[in-house]
Amino acid sequence: MIDASRYLFLACAVAGRRVAVHVSSGSETLASSDGQAILLPSTVLQDDAGDEQRTWKQVVAQAALIGAGSLQLQLLRRLVGRPDAARRYACLEVLRASRLLAARMPTAFLDLPELRHEHAPPQNAADSLSWALSRRPVPESPAYFGTVRPLMALRKAISEEGWSALTQQQARGEFQHKQPQRQFDDDDATEESALLRLFQNPFAAGNAMAELLNKILGAGTSKGGREKKAGEGAGAELPVGSIERALRRGVHAVLARLPFEVPDIDARGESAGLRYPEWDIHQKKYRPDWAMVEEVEAWRPEGARDLGEVLKPAGHELKRQLGSLGLDHQMHRRQQDGAELDVGRLLDAAIDLATGHSPPSLDVYRASRRTRRDLAIVVGLDISGSTGERSGAGVSVFDRQLQLAYRLGRTLNDLGDTVAMFGFHSWGRNLVRSVRLKGPEERWSACVAERFAQLEPVGYTRTGAAIRHGARMLRTDMRLPNRLLILITDGIAYDQDYETAYAQGDARKALEEARAAGTACVCICVGGSSDADQLRAVFGAANLLIVDEPQQVTTSIRRVCRQALGAVSQRRLQSSTARASR
Amino acid sequence: MVRSTAYIASGKEREIFAAASRNGLPVLLKGPTGCGKTRFVQAMAEALGRPLITVACHEDLTAGDLVGRFLLRGGETVWEDGPLTRAVRDGAICYLDEVVEARADTTVVIHPLADHRRELNVERLGVKLIAPPEFMLVMSYNPGYQSVLKDLKPSTRQRMVSIELRFPSPEIEERILVQETGIDIDNARRLVRLGQAIRQLQHEGLPEAASTRTLVSTALLIKDGVAPQDAAEAAITGPLTDDPVAAKQLLEMMRIYIA
Known part of the structure; x- marks a missing residue:
C-alpha cells in the first residue's frame, strides 16, 4: 500500500509552492491535478513494490505542471471534452516544464528515456496548447506523465464561485437547506429547471445560477466564435455546437453535484491531511477522525489582488494596548537594584575603582523583571464565502477581516511575540482547508502580505475543526507557556452536515478542549453579525468582541485577551493546586 | 584535511x-x-x-x-x-x-x-x-x-x-562542490538539484534551507566512502529538522534525488 503523504515534500519542492497529494478513489488511471492538489490514480494503491517507481514519477510530472504554470484556466477551457488533446498538452507541458525547472528536478526523472528529446519543446503553455490542438505529431506520452483534467480545475473554479454564491444567500438567511432526494444525471433533461429553481431567488443579487451559466457557457460560445474566425488549430475543425454540448454537459454535471457533495477531489484514501474528532451533540459522543484538515498555500487562479489599501499597518495605539499581554519574568543583568549580585559586573566595578576610574553607576545587581514576551498567538481567519458579502460602504466583511488579521498579526509580531496565522474554509468534513498565512518560525516579510492577496472568500465554515487546528499549532509547534487563539469570523458556523445545534455543540466542545489544554480563545467579529447570540453562546460573552470597523478593536482588545488569558492561567493554577493537594 | x-x-x-x-x-x-x-x-x-x-x-x-x-x-x-x-x-x-x-x-x-x-x-x-x-x-x-x-x-x-550573498546558482554550486571536495560532477549535480529543491520548501518544519555548507559536508562524506543516501541523511536531514514527519518526507525526497 502506498502512502501518498510521503511524497508531499517532493511535490512541493518541484511545484515551488505548497500542494497536497491525494490518492483518488475513482476509476481514473492517469494522475492529474487541480493546481492545489495532485490526484494519483487509485491503481497506485494496488501496485506492488516494483511499480512504486511509477508513483514518484507521476508526482514529479504533475508537480512540474503546477510549477511551470500549465494549469491556467483560460488555456484549460479549450481542452474541455477533448481527452486526447489534454493528454497531448500534458505531455508537451511536462517536457517543457522539465527543461524550465531542471535545476530542481530529480536527476533520475530527467534521465528517463521519455524526457530525452532532441526536438525543442514549446516555448510557453499557449504554444503547447496550440500544438496539442493541432495535427502536429507529439512525442509518445508515457502513462506516468498523467494528464490534465480541464474540468477538474475548472470545476474547482466554478464550484467555488457557486459555493460562494450559495453561502452569500445563506448569509442572508434565504437558503432553504434541503437534501435533494434524487441525484441529477448528466443527460437529465429536467436538471436545469430543477437547479434553476434551487438557485432562483428574487433577493439574490443577480441570479447566481444565471451568472454562472453565462460565465461558463458564454465563455464557451465566444471561444468557439473566435476559434472559427481564426480558423486555426484542430478546434476549428470541430463544429462549435459540439464544443458547447461537451462544455454544457460537463458543466451541468458539475453544477448538478454542486451543493450536495464535496465538489472537489475525493479526499479519501491515503492522504496528507490532519484528522480531528468532532463532537456529536445528539449522540453525546465524539466522532473520531471526523474532519480532515489539509494545509495548503494561498493561491488564486486569477493572480494576486491589490490590497494596498487594505493591508496598512496599525497605529501606535494598538501596539500600546497589546504591549502588556503575556509578559513574564526575566533575569536582567547590570541593574541598579536587585535580589542578587551580578558577579561579572562587580569585578568590572572593582577594577574600575582599582584603576582610578569611578564607575558611572553601581549597576552590580541582577534582578527579575516582567519583560519577557512569552506569548504564542495563532490568528485563525475565516475565509468562507459568506465573508465576501459587502456592507453599505462597499467594503466587504472579508476585506475588513483581512485588515484586522493583518494588523493584529503584524503588531503582535513587532512586539516580539511568536505569531502564526492561517485562513480556513471547508467543503464538508473531508475537505477543510487551512491556508497558511504565516508560519510560527517565519520572520515577518512581504510574503505574508502576498499570501493575503492570494486569498479568496469561498467555501463554508467548520469552526470546530479550525479551533482544533489552531490549538494544535499552539500546543505542538509553538510550545510557549501563554497561548492565545484569536478567531476572526463572521459568525456563521455552517458547513455540510454542520449546522445549528450540532455546529454550536462541536465548537463549544473544541473551545473546552483548547482551554483545558491551557489555550485562551478569543473570537472577533467584524462588521457585526446576525449570529451574535449564537456566537455568544459558544464563546461566552467575555471572550467575544463584535465591532463594526477594524479600528474599533483597539479600545477593548486588551481587556478581552487579558480576561481570556487570565481565565486559562487561573484554571492552570487550580489544577496544579488540586494535583498538589492530592 | x-x-x-x-x-x-x-x-x-x-x-x-x-x-x-x-x-x-x-x-x-x-x-x-x-x-x-x-x-x-x-x-x-x-x-x-x-x-x-x-x-x-x-x-x-x-x-x-x-x-x-x-x-x-x-x-x-x-x-x-x-x-x-x-x-x-x-x-x-x-x-x-x-x-x-x-x-x-x-x-x-x-x-x-x-x-x-x-x-x-x-x-x-x-x-x-x-x-x-x-x-x-x-x-x-x-x-x-x-x-x-x-x-x-x-x-x-x-x-x-x-x-x-545568496546561495550560488546551480552551475556555480556544482563547481564549488567539485572544487571543495573532489566529488565527481554527476554526484555534485544530484546534490545541487536536491539542495535547489529543498530551498523551495517553505514548510514550517524547515526554518532553514539546505545550505551550500550542508551540501559540501554531504559531498565530503560521499567522497570518504559513505553511501550517498546515508551521507545526505546525516549531513542534510539531521541538521535541518527534528520533526519526524518532515524528516520522513525529506528522506523520501532524497531517495529520489540521489538514487
Missing part, C-alpha cells in the same frame, strides 16, 4: 570588497546561514594579504569585550587589548560575525571606526587610536534569522557598503 581557500564568486562581491578595502570603507555581508560569508572573508583576507581577526558576536558581548579591559592579576591591574583594538593596531581585517547579536553599546565603538574618522576610542586608557589604511571592518548579518527586535540600526547600516 585542509581545504583550499579558493573562493568561487557568484557575482561582483570580490570586486566590491577589494574596492571598499582600497577606500577604507567598512563592509556589511548579508546572506542566509551557510551561504559562504565567513568563507568569503577568509578568501579576501588571503587575497589582500591581511591578517583576519574574527569575533563571533553573542548577546553578552559588550564594547569592553571588543576594545579591551583591565584584568586583575594578583593585586595589580593589567590591560589587555580586545580583538578590535588588536586589529586596529595591526592593520588587520576585523570580522564581526552575526553583529546584531552584540549588545547595543558596541555601536559606540563601531560608529567612529566605521565612518571617515576611522578612530577607536579606548576610553579606559584615555587614548584614541587612528586606524591605518590596511585596517578594515567587516560585519555579517543574516536578515532572515533575527527577530524584528534585533535589527541593525539605520545609523550603523548607513556607514556600511553592503554585499548581499
